[in-house]
Amino acid sequence: MRVPEKYDDIAPDNSEIRLLPSMNRGGICHCTLPAGKTSLATKHKTVEEIWYFLEGQGELWRKQDSNEETTKVNPGLSITIPTGTQFQFRSTSNDALCFICVTMPPWPGPEEAVKVQGTWEPSP
16 A cells, blocks of 8 residues: 555644554554644553654654653654653654554554643644
C-alpha cells in the first residue's frame, strides 16, 4: 500500500494521519505535523508506539513518572512511546515533520488518547 496523498483523519494530538495496513496485533500509519506547528500533549491508555522519522526537523517531549526528556528528531531517528507516557512534538523547520507510527495493539479510537499538560503551547 502507498501513503495516500490526502490524510484520512486528524489524530487526538492534531497531526494528520494517513492510514496504512493493520493486523490483529498492530497497525501502521504515516503522520504529518505541518511546518512550524506544535501538537497537543497526550498520553495513551492502552497502546504503545514506535515512530520512525522520515522528513523535517523537530523536537519530541516525553514524560513517564519522574523521567522527562526532550529529544531532537530528524530523518532516520526511531523512538518509542511506551503506554502511559506523556508526549508532545513540534516541527522546528520550514518542512513538515513526517514519521511512520506503529501502534500495538491497533489504534482503538479517539477515546484512547488523554490530553495532558505539555511543555509547549500547542498550535491552534
